Amino acid sequence: MGRSLELSEFKRGTMIGCHLCNKSISEIFLLLNIPRSTVSGIITKWKKLGTRATQP
Template sequence: MIGCHLCNKSIREISLLLNIPWSTVSGIITKQKQLGTRATQPQSERDQGMLKCTVRRSRQLSAESMAKDLQTSD
């Protein structure tokens, strides 16, 4: 897909050629331009939710032990 884009094919042409929705093609090309990769990035909202859940679950723990728990959960 990126190769087609680098060969000056339009998003519509790539979409028709590969039988993939144009929105998917556009998203992947945009991500490639912005981040230099097609890999997904960590979701910060999910990380924040995990932190809130950990804090609620164990309010009696010290900050050090919570940090240790969060590091081992990755």
């Protein structure tokens, strides 16, 4: 099974923006209709790496 499509830079930025506005992961995934694991992964990577860009 292949990988799914990547999220746009805008959607990743929206997730980070919601997180910075003190929204919980549950609220973010309900607002944006994106799987909870994806939201959690993006926020974790952002905290660790300091960037929301895709990594090779």
